[in-house]
Amino acid sequence: MTGVTVRQATPDDADVAGRLLHDFNVEFETPTPDPAEFAGRFRALLADPDQVVLLAEDGDVAVGFAYLTLRPTPYYDGPLAQLEELYVRPDLRDQRIGSALLTRALELVTERGAGEMHIGVDEVDTDTRRFYEQRFGFTNVEPATDSRMLYYIREL
Structure with a gap:
C-alpha cells in the first residue's frame, strides 16, 4: 500500500465519489446512474455530517472509497453506523487498501460514539x-x- 493515504471527503470530492461508485456498480453488473448523477447526490449527502465518504488516494488519484452513514438508535447513546459501500479498483486489490479504508471507517465511527456497525454483503x-x-x-x-x-x- 505504498503511497496510499485515506482522508475524509468533502462536497468538493463529489465527482470523484460519484465516479468510484459508478465504477463499482459497472464492475458487478449492477444497474447504475451515471457518474454525474451520483456526483450530484454526493454533493448534497456530503453536506450532512452523518454521511461520510473516505477516499483512498495514491498521490492525487483516488483508488478506492468507503461510504458510511450514521443514524440515531435507541440501543446506544451514540449512532448506529452502516457501511454502505466499500470499493477498491480491481487492479489494486490485495494491497491492503480496503483494510486501510475499513480501519479508518471504524476509527471514525468509534470517535463519533457509534455503538455498532452494520454491513450488507451478498x-x-x-x-x-x-x-x-x-x-x-x-x-x-x-x-x-x-x-x-x-x-x-x-x-x-
Whole structure:
C-alpha cells in the first residue's frame, strides 16, 4: 500500500465519489446512474455530517472509497453506523487498501460514539465475507446465539 493515504471527503470530492461508485456498480453488473448523477447526490449527502465518504488516494488519484452513514438508535447513546459501500479498483486489490479504508471507517465511527456497525454483503461473495469476518471480526450470527442475521431489501 505504498503511497496510499485515506482522508475524509468533502462536497468538493463529489465527482470523484460519484465516479468510484459508478465504477463499482459497472464492475458487478449492477444497474447504475451515471457518474454525474451520483456526483450530484454526493454533493448534497456530503453536506450532512452523518454521511461520510473516505477516499483512498495514491498521490492525487483516488483508488478506492468507503461510504458510511450514521443514524440515531435507541440501543446506544451514540449512532448506529452502516457501511454502505466499500470499493477498491480491481487492479489494486490485495494491497491492503480496503483494510486501510475499513480501519479508518471504524476509527471514525468509534470517535463519533457509534455503538455498532452494520454491513450488507451478498451471501455468494465469499471473499468479501471472509475479509469482514476474518480480518475485522464481523459476524452474521446474532451475539450469544447460533441464529444467523438476515438483511432484507425491497425497492420502492
